[in-house]
Amino acid sequence: MYVRHLSLIDFRSYPSAEVPLGPGVTTLVGLNGQGKTNVAEAIGYLATLGSHRVATDAPLVRFGAEQAIVRGAVVREGRESLVEIEINPGRANRARLGRSPVSRPREVLGQVRSVLFAPEDLALVKGDPASRRRLLDDLLVQRQPRWAGVRSDYDRIVKQRSALLKSAAPVLRRGGRGRRVPDGIPEGEARESALHTLHVWDGHLAGLGGQLLYARLRLLRDLRGHLEHAYAELSGGAGEVGAAYRASVGEALAARIAAGEVPEIEELSGGLTAALGAAQAQEIERGQCLVGPHRDDVLLTLGGLPAKGYASHGESWSLALGLKLAAYELLRTDLGTDPVLILDDVFAELDAGRRERLAGLIADGEQVIITAAVPEDVPDSLAGQRFSVTKGAIELVVDDE
Amino acid sequence: MYEGVVQDLIDELGQLPGIGPKSAQRIAFHLLQADGADVQRLITALAEVKEKVAFCTMCGNIAQATLCRICADPRRDGQAICVVEEPKDVVAIERTGEFRGRYHVLGGAISPMDGIGPEQLRVAELMSRLASGEVVEIILATDPNIEGEATAAYLARQLKPFGLRVTRLASGLPVGGDLEYADEVTLGRAFEGRRLIDA
Numbered sequence: 001m002y003v004r005h006l007s008l009i010d011f012r013s014y015p016s017a018e019v020p021l022g023p024g025v026t027t028l029v030g031l032n033g034q035g036k037t038n039v040a041e042a043i044g045y046l047a048t049l050g051s052h053r054v055a056t057d058a059p060l061v062r063f064g065a066e067q068a069i070v071r072g073a074v075v076r077e078g079r080e081s082l083v084e085i086e087i088n089p090g091r092a093n094r095a096r097l098g099r100s101p102v103s104r105p106r107e108v109l110g111q112v113r114s115v116l117f118a119p120e121d122l123a124l125v126k127g128d129p130a131s132r133r134r135l136l137d138d139l140l141v142q143r144q145p146r147w148a149g150v151r152s153d154y155d156r157i158v159k160q161r162s163a164l165l166k167s168a169a170p171v172l173r174r175g176g177r178g179r180r181v182p183d184g185i186p187e188g189e190a191r192e193s194a195l196h197t198l199h200v201w202d203g204h205l206a207g208l209g210g211q212l213l214y215a216r217l218r219l220l221r222d223l224r225g226h227l228e229h230a231y232a233e234l235s236g237g238a239g240e241v242g243a244a245y246r247a248s249v250g251e252a253l254a255a256r257i258a259a260g261e262v263p264e265i266e267e268l269s270g271g272l273t274a275a276l277g278a279a280q281a282q283e284i285e286r287g288q289c290l291v292g293p294h295r296d297d298v299l300l301t302l303g304g305l306p307a308k309g310y311a312s313h314g315e316s317w318s319l320a321l322g323l324k325l326a327a328y329e330l331l332r333t334d335l336g337t338d339p340v341l342i343l344d345d346v347f348a349e350l351d352a353g354r355r356e357r358l359a360g361l362i363a364d365g366e367q368v369i370i371t372a373a374v375p376e377d378v379p380d381s382l383a384g385q386r387f388s389v390t391k392g393a394i395e396l397v398v399d400d401e
Numbered sequence: 402m403y404e405g406v407v408q409d410l411i412d413e414l415g416q417l418p419g420i421g422p423k424s425a426q427r428i429a430f431h432l433l434q435a436d437g438a439d440v441q442r443l444i445t446a447l448a449e450v451k452e453k454v455a456f457c458t459m460c461g462n463i464a465q466a467t468l469c470r471i472c473a474d475p476r477r478d479g480q481a482i483c484v485v486e487e488p489k490d491v492v493a494i495e496r497t498g499e500f501r502g503r504y505h506v507l508g509g510a511i512s513p514m515d516g517i518g519p520e521q522l523r524v525a526e527l528m529s530r531l532a533s534g535e536v537v538e539i540i541l542a543t544d545p546n547i548e549g550e551a552t553a554a555y556l557a558r559q560l561k562p563f564g565l566r567v568t569r570l571a572s573g574l575p576v577g578g579d580l581e582y583a584d585e586v587t588l589g590r591a592f593e594g595r596r597l598i599d600a
Contacts, residue, residue: 160547203554
């Protein structure tokens with residue numbers, strides 16, 4: 001698929017912008033702070049309803065404006081459709097498909113699919129586990145939109161359970177009998193009741209957590225081959241890459257999972273239930289939810305050593321890029337159509353050899369959008385249309401030759 | 402801004418759920434122009450609702466006496482209790498005309514984030530209703546969201562020792578709807594709860 005035309009109104013630095021795009025490679029060139037990344041971000045927003053740079057929508061709206069609109073004409077297998085999202089910070093966003101509004105913005109998910117690589121993605125290798133979990137979960141949603149619902153339900157369960165652990169901690173910790181808590185219920189009874197309620201949330205967490213864990217493990221299994229291939233291509237065959245899932249379940253099950261096995265959902269839910277039981281005292285002590293997919297991580301290794309801490313900057317960059325390219329390849333084979341590949345400011349950090357090899361890897365993508373501050377950083381083999389971005393104005397560069 | 406009393410009325414109306422400043426203004430001017438007797442009836446209704454309406458001591462539904470209309474009705478089936486979150490849910494189920502048993506209104510759902518645990522709900526009252534041994538079935542009709550499901554799971558566990566038939570309302574596709582318009586979660590649930598068809 002490709003985005004044929006992108007319209008922005010009050011999005012980031014653009015009061016309004018019309019960007020005619022097309023299949024193949026498009027490069028946006030401009031100095032720092034001119035608004036190149038904003039274009040990449042807008043396409044990413046159409047695909048994921050979120051920004052890769054900020055967690056809230058407010059910064060996406062041009063300073064002083066009330067709302068922002070991102071509209072894209074998307075061509076998929078020769079058919080064009082129009083997707084429009086109205087970003088209303090503090091209120092519900094609205095979306096349109098074609099000319100008609102949809103009841104929930106989530107319904108437009110899947111109309112545009114994209115894989116975006118940006119400097120922030122270095123956190124995939126160097127950052128905390130949350131960024132690696134997000135990579136897997138976002139990819140799950142891109143493959144099957146149903147996971148957006150499972151994920152938000154799961155998050156809500158974790159929030160509710162954590163709130164319970166915090167509020168009930170005084171009652172749960174003491175567990176003494178005979179004394180009375182303020183509202184006149186005997187303490188032993190209050191403790192019993194709090195434990196029963198906790199048990200209900202345990203069941204919810206293990207049930208939905210097992211599903212989420214299963215989905216992530218299957219995804220990682222599918223992703224691994226693509227990652228090995230992408231990294232080997234990028235690095236010119238240096239170093240073997242590994243990605244092992246670290247689950248917060250009992251040791252034996254966790255070891256099998258780390259070795260790449262994908263147990264059935266029932267077994268994973270059972271494992272979570274057991275782990276919750278084992279961690280209960282500690283959870284009550286700390287008033288935190290310590291078990292579940294929201295605490296998991298993916299251990300990335302290069303040549304057998306953990307990438308975090310051991311890998312050089314260039315290697316980390318290549319590994320993060322490799323992960324995104326693997327996601328791209330996965331979606332490509334999965335969906336039967338190429339997602340839009342967006343590479344934001346990626347070439348500046350790579351040596352000449354890696355630049356050329358990256359160019360070779362992506363040249364056949366249906367649509368590739370590249371941003372660069374220095375045009376010379378982008379290998380010549382990636383010809384295509386080129387825009388210059390200056391102070392929020394986007395202009396097509398026409399070669400004189 | 403309007404003259405003192407008119408603005409007071411608009412402000413008060415604006416406090417009501419679902420009424421914004423524009424609607425509040427419209428209602429206020431409607432009342433100003435309305436017949437004196439009509440306005441008086443509204444005033445009486447408002448005063449009486451606070452004065453006379455209480456909650457049923459049995460089920461927690463809205464009542465005008467110690468018992469609500471349903472609990473006081475001897476024709477209702479005393480063997481089944483349908484557990485709901487709010488009095489509005491009773492009205493919704495009554496509209497179906499499908500259920501002839503009695504209700505139990507919890508007054509919300511378990512939500513630790515809002516400081517609501519089983520103690521804040523009318524759970525103990527439900528348990529004490531079971532003591533007589535008349536009840537044989539409990540239908541859990543809490544909302545099909547995270548909190549409603551948690552409440553249902555909690556109650557199911559608490560009810561286990563009583564050896565009753567405990568059921569949960571089915572989730573699935575809306576009747577008369579189109580399959581294509583169902584969201585993924587609902588459709589997924591409907592798949593889970595599919596049943597054999599007799600032919």
